[in-house]
Amino acid sequence: MADVLPLVEARLRxxxxxxxxxAAVTFLGTDRVEVLRFQQGDVVRYATLGMSAQPMAEPTAMLADPVQGPRAELILSVRSGRADTDKVLRPLAVLAASPQVEGLVVAPGASLDVGEALWPDAPFTSVLVAEPGGLVEDLELAEPLDPVRFLPLLPMTPNEAAWKRVHGAQALQERWLSEGTDLRDPARRSVTLE
Structure with a gap:
């Protein structure tokens, strides 16, 4: 439904x-995805706009339901001035288009990999999808549409991504917490892993 995106943008604003x-990015065969940049003190937040236009469908579904199914947008928060993070716009748009392109359902605990540095000289090529609701509340839509969830993205180093595949998202988040990791630091090193 085309009228979902103005509601999403209003919630973000x-x-x-x-x-x-x-910035807007269009991939062949997909809807346009925009990435909005919000400066809040020393933190810059990048939010996708367009991923929620269509519900996500399970990869095994024969036909995608055009009305019902989970909807989401992605939010990445980093400290400004420490790296050229504005180059993350295209990788974020790629991740936001992945449900249409690859038939993925993006949900908390998932890993998303762009196969290259998220921005120039970034030590991260992938992100962990975190639980929604902490920064931007879910946007309820009229029945029978599912709400739009705003999913925070936590950058992962390749070592962290590999460790997460073995031990799980919860274990990695607990490791970050126990080490006092600043997940918004765009130049941070990998957390100590055993």
Whole structure:
């Protein structure tokens, strides 16, 4: 439904303020995905806009339901001024288009990999999808549509991504917490892994 995106953008603006930049990316055979940039003090937040236009469908489904199914947008938060993180716009758009392109259902605990540095010289090529609701509340839509969930993305180093595949998302998040890891630091090193 085309009227979902204005509601999503309104929720982002209400919660995060006015975006100071936006970029649009269109991939062959997919809808347009925008990435909005919000500066909040020393933190810059990048939010996708377009992923929630269509519900995500299970890869095994014969036909995608055009109305019902999970909807989401992605949010990445990093400290500004420490790296050229504005180059993350295209990788974020790629991740937001993955449900349409690859038939993925993006959900908390999932790993998403772009296969290259998220921004120039970034030590991260993938992200962990975290639980929604902490930064931007779910956006309820009229029945029978599922709500739009705003999923935070936590950058992972290749070592962390490999460790997460073995031990799980919860174990990695507990390791980050026990080590006092600043997950918004765009130049942070990998957490100590055993």
């Amino acid at each position: 209400t919660t995060l303020g006015e975006p100071d930049a936006r």
